[in-house]
Amino acid sequence: MAPYNASLRVWRGDVSGGGLQDFTVEVNEGEVVLDIIHRLQATQTPDLAVRWNCKAGKCGSCSAEINGRPRLLCMTRMSTFGEDETVTVTPLRTFPVMRDLVTDVSFNYEKAREIPSFTPPKDLQPGEYRMQQEDVNRSQEFRKCIECFLCQNVCHVVRDHEENKEAFSGPRYLMRQAELDMHPLDTKERRAEQAQEDNGLGFCNITKCCTEVCPEHIKITDNALIPMKERAADRKYDPVVWLGDKIFRRK
Ligand code: SF4
Ligand code: SF4
Numbered sequence: 037m038a039p040y041n042a043s044l045r046v047w048r049g050d051v052s053g054g055g056l057q058d059f060t061v062e063v064n065e066g067e068v069v070l071d072i073i074h075r076l077q078a079t080q081t082p083d084l085a086v087r088w089n090c091k092a093g094k095c096g097s098c099s100a101e102i103n104g105r106p107r108l109l110c111m112t113r114m115s116t117f118g119e120d121e122t123v124t125v126t127p128l129r130t131f132p133v134m135r136d137l138v139t140d141v142s143f144n145y146e147k148a149r150e151i152p153s154f155t156p157p158k159d160l161q162p163g164e165y166r167m168q169q170e171d172v173n174r175s176q177e178f179r180k181c182i183e184c185f186l187c188q189n190v191c192h193v194v195r196d197h198e199e200n201k202e203a204f205s206g207p208r209y210l211m212r213q214a215e216l217d218m219h220p221l222d223t224k225e226r227r228a229e230q231a232q233e234d235n236g237l238g239f240c241n242i243t244k245c246c247t248e249v250c251p252e253h254i255k256i257t258d259n260a261l262i263p264m265k266e267r268a269a270d271r272k273y274d275p276v277v278w279l280g281d282k283i284f285r286r287k
C-alpha cells in the first residue's frame with residue numbers, strides 16, 4: 037500500500053467544552069490509529085492529550101471511540117477504514133473528559149474497591165491452594181481482562197444515565213463478582229446476591245454490548261453475567277437450592 041493522506045477528525049477540548057477539529061495526516065502501510073494520532077501530535081498538535089502505554093493491546097490505556105465505536109487506538113488498523121473515509125476519534129463518552137482524548141476513569145476504580153476481595157479459607161496458606169483444572173479454566177477467561185473499560189463505557193445503563201452510576205458497578209466488576217462466585221476457594225458468601233442487591237446486576241438486560249466491544253473477546257454476558265443472574269434467582273426463589281446452600285455452604 038502506498039502512503040496516503042487520511043482525513044482525521046479529533047475531539048479537542050477540556051472540562052469547559054470543546055469540539056471536533058479536522059486534520060490531514062499521512063498514513064503508511066500497517067499503521068494503527070494510535071500511529072496516526074502520534075503523527076498528528078508530532079507534526080501539528082504537540083499539546084494533544086492522549087493516554088497510551090504498551091501499543092500492544094495489553095495495558096488498556098488507549099481506549100477511545102473511533103467513528104462512534106469504543107475501541108483501542110493501538111489495535112485498530114487504519115486499513116479498517118477506506119482511504120477516502122473520515123476517521124473520527126473522540127474520548128470515551130461515559131466518563132468525564134479531562135483533556136482531548138483523555139477521560140477521568142476513576143468511576144471504575146471506585147467500583148473496583150466495592151467488590152470484596154478473594155477470601156481464601158483461613159486454614160490454608162498461599163502455596164497450599166489446590167483447584168481442579170476445570171475450575172481454573174472457567175475463571176481463566178475473566179482473568180484476561182486488561183481493564184480498558186470499553187465495556188464500562190458502552191453499557192447503556194450508565195452511558196446515558198449518569199444517575200445510575202452510584203447503583204451500578206458495570207460489566208467489568210459484575211464479572212469480577214461472578215469470577216469469585218465461581219471460585220472454589222472463595223469463602224465470601226452470597227456474592228451473586230450481593231451483585232444483585234449492591235452492584236446493580238438487575239439493571240443489566242443482557243444486551244451483550246459489553247461483550248461486543250471487549251478487545252479480549254471475553255464472553256462477559258454469556259459466561260459471567262447470565263450465569264450469575266441465574267444463581268442469584270435460584271438461591272432466592274428455589275427452596276431446594278436455598279436448603280442445599282444452607283447445608284453444603286463452604287466452610
Ligand atoms: S449486557 Fe448488561 S452489562 Fe453488558 S452492556 Fe448490556 S446491560 Fe450492560
Ligand atoms: S472485560 Fe474486556 S472490555 Fe471490559 S475492561 Fe476487561 S478487557 Fe476491557
Ligand code: FES
Binds near residue numbers: 089091092093096099
Ligand atoms: S496502548 Fe496499551 S492497550 Fe493500547
